[in-house]
Amino acid sequence: MPRMGEELRQYLREELMPGVWCPGCGHGNVLRGVVTALDRLHRKMDQVVCVGGIGCAGRSPFYLNSSAMHTTHGRALAYATGLKTARPDLTVLVTMGDGDAAAIGGNHFIHACRRNIDLTAIVYNNGTYGMTGGQQAPTTPAGMRSTTTPLGSIEPPFDISELARAAGASYVARTTTFDFEELPQYIAEAIAHPGFAVVEVLTQCPTYFGRLNHLGDPATMLDYERDLTFPIEPMTREQVAGQLPVGRFRRDVRPEYTRRYAELCDRAAAAAAAADGATDDEPLPRRDCALPRDPYEVRFSGEGGQGVILAGVLLADAAGSEGRQVVHTQSYGPEARGGACKSEVILSSREIPFPEVEQPDAVICLSPEAMRRYTGLRPGGIRIVEERACLGNTPADGDIVLPLIRTAVEAGGELAVNVVALGALAGITGLVSREALEAALRRRLKPELLPLNQRALAAGWGVGR
Amino acid sequence: MRLIQGNEACALGALHAGCTYYAGYPITPASEIMEQMARMLPARHGVFVQMEDEIAALAAVIGASWAGAKAMTATSGPGFSLMQENLGYAAMTETPCVVVDSQRMGPSTGLPTLPSQGDVMQARWGSHGDRPGVTLTASSVGQVYEVTVAAFNISERYRVPVVLLLDAVVSHMREGVELPDLPVVTRQAPADPAAFLPFGGTDFMPLGAGKPIVVTGLAHAASGLPRATDGANAARMLQRVVDRIDAAGEEILRTRALALEDAEVGIIAYGISARPARGAVELLRAEGIRAGLLELETIWPLPEQAIRDLAARTRLLLVPEMNLGQLVLAIRATVEGRTPVLALNRVDGQVFPPAEIAAAIRQAVAEVRVPVEPAFREVQHAAHG
Numbered sequence: 001m002p003r004m005g006e007e008l009r010q011y012l013r014e015e016l017m018p019g020v021w022c023p024g025c026g027h028g029n030v031l032r033g034v035v036t037a038l039d040r041l042h043r044k045m046d047q048v049v050c051v052g053g054i055g056c057a058g059r060s061p062f063y064l065n066s067s068a069m070h071t072t073h074g075r076a077l078a079y080a081t082g083l084k085t086a087r088p089d090l091t092v093l094v095t096m097g098d099g100d101a102a103a104i105g106g107n108h109f110i111h112a113c114r115r116n117i118d119l120t121a122i123v124y125n126n127g128t129y130g131m132t133g134g135q136q137a138p139t140t141p142a143g144m145r146s147t148t149t150p151l152g153s154i155e156p157p158f159d160i161s162e163l164a165r166a167a168g169a170s171y172v173a174r175t176t177t178f179d180f181e182e183l184p185q186y187i188a189e190a191i192a193h194p195g196f197a198v199v200e201v202l203t204q205c206p207t208y209f210g211r212l213n214h215l216g217d218p219a220t221m222l223d224y225e226r227d228l229t230f231p232i233e234p235m236t237r238e239q240v241a242g243q244l245p246v247g248r249f250r251r252d253v254r255p256e257y258t259r260r261y262a263e264l265c266d267r268a269a270a271a272a273a274a275a276d277g278a279t280d281d282e283p284l285p286r287r288d289c290a291l292p293r294d295p296y297e298v299r300f301s302g303e304g305g306q307g308v309i310l311a312g313v314l315l316a317d318a319a320g321s322e323g324r325q326v327v328h329t330q331s332y333g334p335e336a337r338g339g340a341c342k343s344e345v346i347l348s349s350r351e352i353p354f355p356e357v358e359q360p361d362a363v364i365c366l367s368p369e370a371m372r373r374y375t376g377l378r379p380g381g382i383r384i385v386e387e388r389a390c391l392g393n394t395p396a397d398g399d400i401v402l403p404l405i406r407t408a409v410e411a412g413g414e415l416a417v418n419v420v421a422l423g424a425l426a427g428i429t430g431l432v433s434r435e436a437l438e439a440a441l442r443r444r445l446k447p448e449l450l451p452l453n454q455r456a457l458a459a460g461w462g463v464g465r
Numbered sequence: 466m467r468l469i470q471g472n473e474a475c476a477l478g479a480l481h482a483g484c485t486y487y488a489g490y491p492i493t494p495a496s497e498i499m500e501q502m503a504r505m506l507p508a509r510h511g512v513f514v515q516m517e518d519e520i521a522a523l524a525a526v527i528g529a530s531w532a533g534a535k536a537m538t539a540t541s542g543p544g545f546s547l548m549q550e551n552l553g554y555a556a557m558t559e560t561p562c563v564v565v566d567s568q569r570m571g572p573s574t575g576l577p578t579l580p581s582q583g584d585v586m587q588a589r590w591g592s593h594g595d596r597p598g599v600t601l602t603a604s605s606v607g608q609v610y611e612v613t614v615a616a617f618n619i620s621e622r623y624r625v626p627v628v629l630l631l632d633a634v635v636s637h638m639r640e641g642v643e644l645p646d647l648p649v650v651t652r653q654a655p656a657d658p659a660a661f662l663p664f665g666g667t668d669f670m671p672l673g674a675g676k677p678i679v680v681t682g683l684a685h686a687a688s689g690l691p692r693a694t695d696g697a698n699a700a701r702m703l704q705r706v707v708d709r710i711d712a713a714g715e716e717i718l719r720t721r722a723l724a725l726e727d728a729e730v731g732i733i734a735y736g737i738s739a740r741p742a743r744g745a746v747e748l749l750r751a752e753g754i755r756a757g758l759l760e761l762e763t764i765w766p767l768p769e770q771a772i773r774d775l776a777a778r779t780r781l782l783l784v785p786e787m788n789l790g791q792l793v794l795a796i797r798a799t800v801e802g803r804t805p806v807l808a809l810n811r812v813d814g815q816v817f818p819p820a821e822i823a824a825a826i827r828q829a830v831a832e833v834r835v836p837v838e839p840a841f842r843e844v845q846h847a848a849h850g
Contacts, residue, residue, distance in 0.1 A: 015690075016690065016691075045677060046673065046674075046675050046676065046677060047673055049672050049673060051528075061679075062679065062681075062690075062691065065677060066677055067672040067673060067677045067678045067679070067680075068677070068678075068679045068680065068681070069528070069531065069672070069680045069681075070679075070680065070681035070682065070683065070691070071524065071554065071682065072524070072550050072551055072554050072682060075520060075521065075524045075551065078516065078517075078520065078521035078522075078524035078525050078528070079524045079525065079527060079528040080528060081488075081514065081516070081521070081524075081525050081528065082486075082488060082514075082524060082525030082526060082527060082528025082529040082530075082531075082532070082536070083528040083529065083531065083532050083672065084528075085486075085512050085514055085525070085529065086485075086486055086512055086528070086529035086532035086533070086534045086536075087532040087533070087671075087672075087673055089673075090532075090672070090673045107517050107518060107521075108517060108520075108521055108524075111516075111517040111521070261507075261512070264507055265507045265508070265510050267507075268507035268508040269507070269508045269509075269510065271508070272508035313468070313639060316468050316639055316641075317468045320466055320467075320468045320641035321466075321468075324641075325641065326468065326639075326640065326641050327638060327639070327640045328468070328638065328639035328640070329634060329637065329638050329639075330637050331578070331579075332578055333578060334493075334577060334578065353740060353741075353743035353744040353747060353819070354740050354741050354743065354744040354818070354819050355605075355634065355638055355640075355737075355740055356634070356816055356818075358818055
């Protein structure tokens with residue numbers, strides 16, 4: 001192997017050399033490929049960040065004279081995603097071993113491929129965990145020995161380049177430390193490529209993989225790499241069954257993540273500027289009339305999808321706009337639709353120490369299950385029950401049973417049953433003014449839903465009275 | 466006055482503090498923070514990224530912080546568990562960032578929509594090894610906003626990851642609040658960039674700003690270069706970051722006092738449990754028991770002096786927590802037997818009603834006539850039993 005040119009030494013942090021890599025290790029060859037590529041591309045090292053994971057390959061950032069982030073095992077691509085999305089102008093290289101990239105970091109690897117973010121991932125594939133002592137890796141070929149597969153591996157290995165291709169990486173190439181010319185060429189192409197680029201490099205670990213599998217000295221291991229692989233172009237020799245193809249498998253131009261994100265920001269900023277003209281409602285006068293009890297506790301209950309939480313939010317919003325102290329809490333199960341849920345509001349003329357309803361002064365029940373599950377009413381309180389919630393339940397003395405769903409349907413849709421109920425409650429109790437509720441509807445609802453809900457509020461108010 | 470949700474207040478506080486970067490993964494009950502950021506950041510030319518899991522979320526946040534951004538993520542217990550290794554990395558690399566954990570009842574998937582205070586010890590000790598741990602809490606929507614700003618400010622000034630513990634109730638609660646214009650702290654650029662040592666002080670220079678910078682989770686020198694076998698250097702570097710937080714005092718140790726001036730019994734509470742504790746103080750005062758509340762907005766580092774001062778002048782202390790007794794262990798260690806410290810616990814996903822806390826105080830006051838050592842032991846035992 002020729003000596004590294006003097007001109008390339010400027011790219012190295014020689015004070016940390018010799019580093020952790022064993023004599024005969026192929027990782028130095030890969031690093032030579034990286035610095036040669038950076039030199040060919042005239043990259044300024046103060047604009048380059050090399051991010052590494054954990055393991056022998058993960059140490060590469062220390063030996064490059066760029067900024068370096070030596071991160072946690074398997075997570076280098078996720079750290080690099082943070083760096084690159086925050087500073088898209090930087091050249092970000094990510095150096096990982098095969099275990100780092102494809103085992104513990106496999107999830108980050110496939111998602112980085114999918115996102116197509118402009119990072120250059122260099123996977124040093126030596127078929128083993130070198131730093132921890134030669135254990136089986138997800139790339140260890142079937143039948144090969146490691147310190148955790150002393151009788152030979154029985155697992156099929158990952159083909160990292162195939163994985164990258166399937167997951168959507170827009171540049172994928174595989175080469176070896178034997179392929180002296182291709183190695184820097186592919187890395188340079190990958191760095192220049194505007195998207196997520198993967199270069200998988202088969203590299204020799206004479207200390208473990210080679211020794212445990214009797215592959216001879218480092219030079220003999222380079223022959224092993226040559227014989228193991230088959231160049232897809234130019235085809236200079238016959239392919240032998242079982243050989244791994246090497247070469248450039250993909251170079252596509254696809255929309256790159258940070259550029260698409262910048263466009264999205266421009267769209268969002270334009271939309272925000274357009275919406276800036278919208279004015280808030282005029283402030284409402286304070287509602288000075290005393291609450292029926294102070295604090296006053298309200299519980300809306302029903303099933304997921306009935307808008308129970310929104311009803312509570314609208315009441316709290318409206319009462320707050322009239323100068324009351326308010327707190328709204330909600331309780332629901334995992335169901336987005338169905339199940340029982342409740343939404344509670346406390347109204348008070350003073351600060352509310354405890355935010356949850358303990359004994360409600362007013363209860364709205366919109367579903368049979370809610371009527372069964374959420375019991376308890378303060379003596380003298382009121383309970384408004386949707387007529388269909390009584391299915392299988394016996395209303396208590398004093399319950400106000402109302403056709404809330406029917407009223408909502410008549411107003412234009414069952415969806416608005418929550419606002420019918422809110423209107424009925426406000427009409428009966430006078431907790432908030434109708435103006436305040438209407439203003440809350442305008443603040444909280446999409447314009448296209450306003451007419452229906454305004455009708456529902458009016459209808460509910462009428463039913464309640 | 467605006468009616469806003471706790472999680473929305475967190476997002477608004479973050480933006481006020483200058484947060485320009487959010488990476489996250491959806492989880493109940495924290496998702497609204499993420500959704501708000503997804504809505505608000507792009508128009509401000511900030512960055513929002515949805516990552517593939519919580520491990521990646523915190524990794525991206527740390528990467529972004531080293532790119533110079535004020536960055537945050539938010540999660541709940543299961544995601545917070547996944548973040549622990551990278552939280553240790555953030556501490557080791559003195560990376561300013563904010564991690565919100567809206568607690569839900571665990572262990573494991575637990576009760577995903579119900580509140581808990583079960584992550585108190587995890588926030589402090591969840592990552593392997595020793596590290597400085599700053600953890601803040603909030604009990605109201607207005608406080609979520611203020612404490613989120615404080616979390617960023619502390620994180621930026623002291624170059625330390627800050628954890629903000631919320632819970633399912635505080636996150637989803639809505640209250641009418643005024644959002645005050647709070648002061649904002651931003652990490653300091655080095656006076657002399659050429660002589661900058663990334664791990665020499667609290668000044669900060671991002672990657673890609675003209676000087677190669679090395680960041681590693683290995684033990685390292687002030688220059689950032691690894692010193693992975695130099696134990697004395699590693700000990701010095703760790704002590705340095707821990708001492709920095711211990712010496713900070715007031716800005717970090719945030720507490721609120723309610724009716725403590727003449728209190729004979731004290732409640733020490735934090736997060737959502739401080740709300741019923743307020744109610745309990747009112748109930749007890751109405752019947753002639755002089756109760757007071759020390760609310761800890763900062764639980765780590767523990768405001769030890771405030772707790773010792775209170776212990777010195779009260780007959781007993783009660784610590785209500787929605788876990789099986791976590792912060793009470795540290796409070797007892799701080800009080801060192803000066804006064805009995807009782808634990809009141811529940812793990813059923815329900816917030817204590819004020820009456821339950823009041824009843825515990827009433828009973829304790831009846832039992833603890835003279836706070837001498839034997840009685841103290843019995844009460845402690847009973848509280849655990």
